[in-house]
Amino acid sequence: MSEPTTTFSIEVTSTDARCPSGDAVGEENLAEGRIPVLxxxxxxxxxxxxxxxxxxxxxxxxxxxxxxxxxFAVPHSAIARWVKNAGKVVLIDGCFLRCHGRILENLIDERKLRQFDALSIYKKYTEFFDVDAVPEAERQEIARQVANKVLAALAEEEAFPQDG
Ligand code: SF4
Structure with a gap:
């Protein structure tokens, strides 16, 4: 499905507040060069x-x-700094609407973004909305399949890196 190339904006009320534990994790992950997963x-x-x-x-x-x-909402936080400065960012969207992909590709260098659509991997439950429509053990099993696919794609990219 083609997507329009226009963008739109939302306004966010700013804050000076910080989350101490979030900042500690963000600083640590930044220092260790860890790859953010959203x-x-x-x-x-x-x-x-x-x-x-x-x-x-x-x-x-x-x-x-x-x-x-x-x-998105605390741009001065260490977590925001970590994600924006990471060499690669992994995003798993729930479906083809790519709600976070369409934001992230305008927030960080799109070449760093590795986007995945989970639904396109397991291809079912489209008749359901409620989380509880699928038993917990089955949710975990399907999520494991998605995670394995994502990890395999990322490992393949590490093994055969491409420009950009
Ligand atoms: S599941 Fe689909 S519609 Fe819901 S937030 Fe994720 S990408 Fe958007």
Whole structure:
């Protein structure tokens, strides 16, 4: 499906506040050069599977889970600095709407972004919205399949790097 090339903006009320534990994690991940992993965090079954898969990928070296809230809404946070300065950023969106991909590709260098659409990997549950429509064990199993696909694609890219 083709997408328009225009953009739109939303306004965010600014804050001077900081999250101490988020800043500690952001600084540590920045210093260690860890690769941030984000998901769309959507609340339907597709967002939930993307979230679970992102958590699984982030448990592997050299990845760590990043917070989209601080990235988008607390630009002075260490987490935002870490994501914006990372050499590569992994994003697992829940579906073809790419809710976070369409934001992130305008926030960081698009060449650093590795985007995945979880639904295109497991291809089911489109009749459901509620997370609980799929039993928890099955959600975990499907998320593991998505995480394995993502990790395999990232490993292949490491083995056969391309320009950009
Ligand atoms: S990408 Fe899909 S699952 Fe994720 S927030 Fe958007 S609509 Fe929901």
């Amino acid at each position: 998901s769309c965090e959507g609340i339907c079954i597709r967002g939930e599977i993307a979230r679970l898969a992102a958590n699984m990928v982030a448990k592997e070296e050299p990845y760590s889970r990043a917070c989209h809230g601080e990235l």
